Structures are given as C-alpha cells and as structure tokens.
Amino acid sequence: MSRVVVIGAGIAGLTAAIRLARAGLAVTLVSKGVGGLQLSQGTVDVFGYDPVRVTHPLEALDVRAAADPKHPYASIGREAVESGVAYLADLVGPDLLVGDPAANLNLPTAVGAVRPTCLAQPSMLAGACVDGASFVIVGLRRLKDFPAHLIAANLARTVLPDGGRLQARHLVIDVPARDGEIDSSGLTYARAFDDPGFRKRFAAALLPLLTHGDSVGLPAVLGLHDLQAWRKLSDALGHPVFEIPLPPPAVPGLRLNETLLTAARTAGVRLVQGNRVVSARVTEGRVAAVTVAQAGAAREYPAEAFVLASGGFESGALAMDSYGTLTETIFGLPLAGQDAGELVHGDYWGAQQPLFAVGVGVEASMRPVDAAGAPVYPNLYAAGGILAGAYRWSEKSGEGIAVGSAVKAADAIVRELA
Amino acid sequence: MTSDGLEFAGHQFARASLDHCVKCTICETACPVAAVTPLFTGPKFVGPQAERFRNGESVDHSLDYCSSCGTCTLVCPQGVQIAELNSQARAVMKSDHMPVRDQLISRTTLMGMAMTPVAPLANAALHVKPIRTVVEKVFGIHRDAPMPTARTQTLHGWLKKRPAPKKAPTRGTVVFFHGCAGGYFEVETSKKSIEVLEHLGYRVIVPKQGCCGLAQQSNGLFDAATASVLQLCDDLRSAGKGLTIVSSSGSCTGMLKHEAHEIMGVTDDRLKDVAVRIRDMMEFLRDLHEAGELPTDFRPIEMTVPYHAPCQLKSQGMGQPAVEVLRLIPGLTVVESGATCCGIAGTYGLKKEKYEIAQAVGKPLFDMVKATNPDLALCDTETCRWQIAQSSGVPTEHPIWMIHRAYGLS
Numbered sequence: 001m002s003r004v005v006v007i008g009a010g011i012a013g014l015t016a017a018i019r020l021a022r023a024g025l026a027v028t029l030v031s032k033g034v035g036g037l038q039l040s041q042g043t044v045d046v047f048g049y050d051p052v053r054v055t056h057p058l059e060a061l062d063v064r065a066a067a068d069p070k071h072p073y074a075s076i077g078r079e080a081v082e083s084g085v086a087y088l089a090d091l092v093g094p095d096l097l098v099g100d101p102a103a104n105l106n107l108p109t110a111v112g113a114v115r116p117t118c119l120a121q122p123s124m125l126a127g128a129c130v131d132g133a134s135f136v137i138v139g140l141r142r143l144k145d146f147p148a149h150l151i152a153a154n155l156a157r158t159v160l161p162d163g164g165r166l167q168a169r170h171l172v173i174d175v176p177a178r179d180g181e182i183d184s185s186g187l188t189y190a191r192a193f194d195d196p197g198f199r200k201r202f203a204a205a206l207l208p209l210l211t212h213g214d215s216v217g218l219p220a221v222l223g224l225h226d227l228q229a230w231r232k233l234s235d236a237l238g239h240p241v242f243e244i245p246l247p248p249p250a251v252p253g254l255r256l257n258e259t260l261l262t263a264a265r266t267a268g269v270r271l272v273q274g275n276r277v278v279s280a281r282v283t284e285g286r287v288a289a290v291t292v293a294q295a296g297a298a299r300e301y302p303a304e305a306f307v308l309a310s311g312g313f314e315s316g317a318l319a320m321d322s323y324g325t326l327t328e329t330i331f332g333l334p335l336a337g338q339d340a341g342e343l344v345h346g347d348y349w350g351a352q353q354p355l356f357a358v359g360v361g362v363e364a365s366m367r368p369v370d371a372a373g374a375p376v377y378p379n380l381y382a383a384g385g386i387l388a389g390a391y392r393w394s395e396k397s398g399e400g401i402a403v404g405s406a407v408k409a410a411d412a413i414v415r416e417l418a
Numbered sequence: 419m420t421s422d423g424l425e426f427a428g429h430q431f432a433r434a435s436l437d438h439c440v441k442c443t444i445c446e447t448a449c450p451v452a453a454v455t456p457l458f459t460g461p462k463f464v465g466p467q468a469e470r471f472r473n474g475e476s477v478d479h480s481l482d483y484c485s486s487c488g489t490c491t492l493v494c495p496q497g498v499q500i501a502e503l504n505s506q507a508r509a510v511m512k513s514d515h516m517p518v519r520d521q522l523i524s525r526t527t528l529m530g531m532a533m534t535p536v537a538p539l540a541n542a543a544l545h546v547k548p549i550r551t552v553v554e555k556v557f558g559i560h561r562d563a564p565m566p567t568a569r570t571q572t573l574h575g576w577l578k579k580r581p582a583p584k585k586a587p588t589r590g591t592v593v594f595f596h597g598c599a600g601g602y603f604e605v606e607t608s609k610k611s612i613e614v615l616e617h618l619g620y621r622v623i624v625p626k627q628g629c630c631g632l633a634q635q636s637n638g639l640f641d642a643a644t645a646s647v648l649q650l651c652d653d654l655r656s657a658g659k660g661l662t663i664v665s666s667s668g669s670c671t672g673m674l675k676h677e678a679h680e681i682m683g684v685t686d687d688r689l690k691d692v693a694v695r696i697r698d699m700m701e702f703l704r705d706l707h708e709a710g711e712l713p714t715d716f717r718p719i720e721m722t723v724p725y726h727a728p729c730q731l732k733s734q735g736m737g738q739p740a741v742e743v744l745r746l747i748p749g750l751t752v753v754e755s756g757a758t759c760c761g762i763a764g765t766y767g768l769k770k771e772k773y774e775i776a777q778a779v780g781k782p783l784f785d786m787v788k789a790t791n792p793d794l795a796l797c798d799t800e801t802c803r804w805q806i807a808q809s810s811g812v813p814t815e816h817p818i819w820m821i822h823r824a825y826g827l828s
Contacts, residue, residue: 001708028737033495034444181456187447249443265754270742274492274735295734296675297694314440315495 002028002270003417005290005303007277007330008317009035012384012402013309014260015088019410020307021267025417028270028301030277030292035257036311036385041245042220042252044085044119044403046101047073048396053161057118058082058102061400070336072387073397075362076404084403089119092259095227098122106130106161108217108244110146112154112168114161116396121252123222123230126215127242129155131164137217137244138206141174142184145246146219148172168217171209175202189221190251193229203236215240220252227255272301277310280331287377290330304379305413308333308368309406311385312359318386326358328386333368333376336361336388352391359388365412366405379416381409432502432680439466439498445490450759451483454778458483461490465500469507476511483772484508485763485779486636487729501733505681509638516638519558523765524633524642530602533568540568560773564762564808566603566800573601573608577624587621593657594624595674595696597667599800601627604666607800607815610822611666611699617825618706618713623661627653632673636764640682647678651688654696663696666818668798669730669764671698676734698731699818700798704739707746716824718749724790725817726755726783726806728799729763740798740817747824753790757783760797762805777809784810796820 006017009031017029047057047064054060058078065074073081085101099105099119106129109115114129127135135155139148152170160166177184177192192198210216216234220243223229234241245252264271275292281300282288289302310317310330318335320326324343326335340354360368360382367375368382383405385398392398445461446452452460457480464481471477481504490500512520533540543549550561573596592615600608615622631646651674654663665671675693678684697705706712727738744752760780761767767776787795787810795814797803803814822828 031495032497034448034493035495038444038447039442178456185443185446185460191453249447254447262756270737272735272737274733276497292735294736295672296696299736316497 002026002301002303004028004305004307004413005030005301006307006309007031007290008309008311008315008384009271009273010309010311010315010384010402011035011037011040011088011260011399012406013307014264015084015091015403016307016309016383016406016410017269018091018260018264018267019087019407020413021264021269023410023414025414026268026270028272028303029264030272030275030290030301032276032316033273036315037260038253038257039248039250040253040256040399041117041250042121042254042256043107043117043124043245044088044097044099044399045396046081046085046118046400048104048116049394051394053116055104055161056102057104057400061397068389070361070389072362072390072401072405074389075364075366076401076408080408081400081404084405084407085119085400087407088403091263092256094122096121096255096259098125108151108155110151110219110244110246112151112158114155114158116161118400121243121255123220123241123243124245124252125242126240127217127244129158129160129166131160131162131166133166134213134215135166135168135217136210136214137168137170139170139172140189140219141172142176142182143186143189143219143221144183145186146244151217151244173205173209175205185249186219186221186246186251187224187249187254189219190224190254193221193223193233194226196232199229199233199236203233207237210237210239215242217242217244219243220245220250224251224254276316277330280306282377285377287331287380304417306380307406307409307413308360308380308382308386309384313356315385318359320355328360331368331376331380333360334370335359352394357389357391359386361388362405366409367412381413383409432499432506433469435497435499436466436469436503438496440496441466442495444493444495445500448489448493448758450487450489450761450779451485451775455483455775457775461500461504464507465490465503466498469503472507474510476507479511481508481511483775485759485761485766485772485776487759487763488733489729489758492733492735499680502681505636505638509640512638517558519769520637520765521639522557523559523768524637524639526598526633527602527629529566530568530572530598534570534572534602537568537570554770558770559768560770562808563768563773564801564804566599566804569603569605571605573605573624574626576605576609583616585616585619587616588619591621591623591658591661593654593661593663594622595627595654595663595665595667595670596624597665597670597800598629600667604800604816607666607818610816610828611664611818613827614818614822614825615664617827623657625653625657630670630673630678632670632677633765635673635677635681636766644678644682644684647673647684648686648688650674651686651692654692655688661695662702663692664699664702665696666699666816667800668698668728669801671696672730672734698734698736698739698798699816700740700743701736703743703821707743712743712746714746716747717826719747719820719824720749721794722751722753722791723820724755724787724795725752726757726760726787726795726797726802728797728802729759731798740796744796744817744820747820750820750824752796755783755786757786759783760802760805762801764801767805776805780805780809787812787814
C-alpha cells in the first residue's frame, strides 16, 4: 500500500511525487491522462508581470505576498519558491533548464512578443532580447505554426525591456521532415532533428542564406530525445541558434514532461494513468481513500496523506454549473475567491475575470482551509493550479506557484509521516 | 448502417465526449502509429476533429491505419474517448466492404480448433515460405507476420487428464478465464496460472468457454463480436454467482471490462456482472499483496529481464501490476520497456499493408528487449508476445511463468 496518493500528473503533481518518493515514502500518482506540463513552453515562470514587467521575480513575489495575503505566494513564501525552482532545475539538469531565479530572461514568442520567464531551456538562451542583438528568424515552409515574418517584424519594431533595440529579418526554407507530408507538426520535425542525417541536410540548406553575425531563431523543434541536437546544429552552422516555443504539440514541454516522468519512475513512484479520481472516503475526519473510476469496477486507493494537484477549470478539477455554482470536483472543498463580485463580467478585453482566481485557500503547510482558516482535513494537501488567488497566465506565475507549493506540501508530509 | 452495434457506433456516448476535446494534441504526441508513418494523420485528426464532419460516412480514410491500441484514450487528460470513436467510425466505414481476410483472422477459436489436431503439420506449414507467400497473396496476411504455435493438447485436454491438485483449497473458489489463445496456443500460460492459484489455496473452476470477440470487434464485426462476448459471459457466469474471475489473457480481460461496453455499446447486465468481477492475473496477485495476503516465500531468481506492458493492459487503468509483483522476487531485476506499443495491436500487424508500420512501431521495443536480455522477455498478452518473440528473436513469456518458477512450481 502507498503511504501517499498524489492526484494529478502536471508539474505540481510530478514534483511532489518525486520529492516524496525520494524521501523514502511509497507514493502512488493517479491521473486521468498526461498532465498539462507537456503543453507548456518548457520554461519556468516565477513572476513575469505585477502588472508591469518584473525584472527580479523573487523580490517581486515577496512584495506581492506582503500586499496580497490571498495570493498563493503569501502562503507559499519566497523560500519555498526558491527551493522548488532549484529542486526542479536539479531534477532535470542543466541540459534542460538553466537560469537564475533572481532575474528574469526576456525571450521571443511565436508572435514576436518579448516574454519574461525565469528558467529556460539552454536551446533558447541565444534568443535573449537585449540591445544590439541581431536575429534571423527562420521559418519552415511545411510547419504552419511559426510565422517567421510576423515574428521578425514585431521584434524589430519593439523597444526592448532594457530600453534598446534589436535587428531581425526573416527567411523561410523548405526541408521536408518526412516524404509525402506537406503539413508536418512540430513533433514530426523534432523527431527529424534527432537524426544526424536530417540535421546535415537542414544545415546545408540554411547555411548559404546566413550572414556573419546572425543569431538564428528557429521554431522549438530542434530534437525531441537528443537534448544536444540544437547544439550540434549550431556547431554545423557556425552561428548561435535559439528555439522559439510553438503552440502545442510543444516540444520543449514534452522534453520536460518526459524527463520528469522518467525521474518519477526511477524514484519508484507508482504511476496509475487513465482514471479520473471521482470521490473520497472520509473516516473520523481524515481522508482514508480516494476512489478512481477504473475500467470494470471502481477502485479505492487508501493512504495516510493525499496531495491534490488536479489543476483548475481546464482539467475539470473545478467546475461551474449552469446556476453559477462552483465545485471542487473530488473532495467538495470550500472554494476561496467567490466573493469578488461578478465572477464573469462581459468586458472581455478589460479587467480580469475573477472566476479564474477561484480555487482552494491553503495554510502554511498547503492544507486546504475552510472559511475560518482551519484545515479541512489534517492529511489533505494541495499544490499547483488548484490554489486560489492568482491569474497565472497574465502574471506568469504558474510554474513558480506549482513547484513552490509542491515542495512545501511534500516536506510537510515527510515531516508528518516520518 | 445495418445493425444495433453499428447504429450505436457514431451516435452514443463516445460521441458525447467529443466536445471535451480542447485540441491539446496530447493524443497526437503519444500515438505510436502517427510517429512512424504519414499514412495515418493522427488520433485527433481522424477522431474528435473528423467526427464533426461525419454524417455516417468518414471523410478521411486514413482512419483505417489506426491500430486501435487505445493509447490516445489513455493519455487524454479530458476524458475524450478517442480510440473508441475511431474504432466505431472505422466499423461504419468498412461495413459495406468487409475484407474476407478481416473476417477470417478474427475467428480465433476456429483457428485453434482447426490447428490443434494437426499441430505439427500446421506449425510446419506456417514456416514454409511458399505457403506463406500464397497466403499473403490470397488473404493479405503478411508472410513474415507472427503466427501462434499450435499445441498437441488443449488446456481442456490437459485438465481432463491431470491428477487432482495435491493441496486442498483453503481460500475459496475462483473462476479461470483463459481466452482462445490460452485454450489452444498459450496452454502453458493457462496451466501455470491455474497451478499458481491452486498453490495459493484457491479452488479453480475452468468452465467451458468461447471467444470474447475482441478480434472481431477490432476488425469492425460488431454483431458477431457482441454475440461472442455475451455467450462468453454466460459461460463464465455458469461457474457460480459472485465468484472472482481471474484471467491470464490481458486483452480479452479488457474487452470484458470496458471495450464491449464502450466501443460496441453492449449494456447487457450479464456483461456488467462479469466486468466488475474479472481481474487480470497479475492484478489479482497485486491486490492480494496489497491486502497482505500474498505469500512472498519466493525462490531467488538472479536475472535481469525486460517487461513490456501491453497497450490493452495499460488501457485498463490499473498501473503495472506485473512489475509490482515481479519485483517481490529476490534477485530479479525487472526493466520496464518504456515503449508505447509492440505494433501488433491484435491483428493489425498481420495485415500485409500494415506489417511494415507495425514493425516500425515496435522497433524501439525490440531493440530494448534484445539489449536487456537476449534470452527472455515478459509481456502479459498473447499476440504481443508472439510479435516480440518473432521480431526480436527473444523468447517471450507471460509474467506468471516467473511467479510459477519463484514459487518452486517449475
């Protein structure tokens, strides 16, 4: 029997499960399917906008936590975020994540905006948008999600966060990822870039079009399993190369997800995929087991502690019915943030929709609390997207909240069960 | 559309899951077939996407290249029944031109019944190249595709002749479901499963039983498959009310647990009754262990062995019970394959137009198996074992063989 059950296989669930297993606890991770991490850009946001662009995310989150006690960072705290980010970086290693949590990077997006993020994949670093940079953005004729012209033109007309400017032009080349396919996905290209023969053909087609001093911006498809593929391409071209993340299938997100799943398996986490957790059994005020809707017959997973890392509305962890009633769908936990007036207002280009900050409130050990601030169950913890109080996509705080809360919850459980 | 099964296909609850699709592409990234061929446009394309344009008829015929491995449904975080939708749409698409080949290869019991009396002859014939070439030309079954080895004795033949079990039952009664392959071809796996259950103290009833209809279902023959699965439910129910049913045939267990219901819309109470009672062999042992009721006095086996969890087992959503139980054997190092699929997907990899794709799908697995232990691999389902053994050259057994050995029974 497992001592801890983690619900959800996103970045929060995986991080918590690995940390618990490495501390010697038997852990089961249950999930409906693959977690949301592989849909991400494969970078780690800690704090990007508050609401103006943030340069030093750790300092900024401290300020925010002090000003806004309902924000997840107020209960997680700077120390846990630092430790969570360092833990994740260490888990996946410098071939996959680099950067300094004290300072944000500014990297180009697939529409040519300049996005602040904290840790990035090493294959992205040469795309840092700093004064005097000179980029050539290279599109692929058969990959439709990478508008090279738009990206280059937007970057070239943008005043950068450091006040400077960069130069950018664009090129489009046609090197098929595989025969007979006119509309290839980024993933198909990434698999092709794993192949040295393809990289050679690609470099041969691109090299004559480059000029001295160009840093080459490419869609983030430079290898799926070979984490050095981008470096080898850069060596073959004799130019710095950088990846710009695409919409899903997002290859950098896939790399991170695969690496964390492998780490979870290696740590001995029991992975049970394919089932939705549908309910919980509570005995004497404690969560005794969760029930999953397994093929054939429902099955209970008992444990001593539980981590709810099930996400938010997007994953079905939170639901709103046609009367506007909000529910946390497994435990029926009390939800914070419902008192913010009209939860969905009609001004879709205007202020935030308060609905998206609804979630569970937690205390310092990451246990969900009731309206009075008391833990609902002594052995239930929450991490990641389910936490109330943040607009993750506009703040760019999703991964920081996830790893900070995951590490804090895991450590509290280790202390409790030791 | 002519029948209840096909009427259901495309209109019932798999279709209702369609609107849960957020187009995240997770299924596309996990699909083992789309990864190796541009002939299949991917589960999202032919599934939730194309379904919106279907009015009975499929617009995208690349659907036929889906192997029905079920990986897309397993990985979908939104609960869209992608594999089910695609299986249904394919059945409808093929309904007016069902190849003779597909009708033939889905009759597993018939093959076993025909081959057992002439086992040495049948086995020899399957290895004669000119014969296989003719079979490929006439029926479209690839000449190099794996074929089962016929046995001279069926499981029921053995059961009739063997002496009564030495140990008196101490734990009550279970029903054993062996599937067609376990009755005719994988007879040793069935014997070993029964012997392990008896060793644990169970009385094992093996009722006369037919085919679950899985191969017919995956080939789109829904009427025949529905009749088969319900007949099987009657067979299994005849052994006694409320008894746990244990099976060493992983894919047939999946058919009974969920596929007959979710793909063909079988809502019969007899199926429901069997579905809640049936356990995969290794799942049953894992559950005993979880309950503290599995003796772990295993003999040490000093060996490193690759284990591949078949798609049909993964889609039952129970984790990897075989790995958990095997790891209780001292000295045994079990290496998970990490591979999505072996390629065969029941009868997919037998077909001449799909053989190369199936081989490409399974290649990372074959390489991994060879590199891990050239003498033995473990896998829970029959056709996957035949595929791995044929394509890697590594003998492949059901995990119960290892448990049988570790209990000192062989």
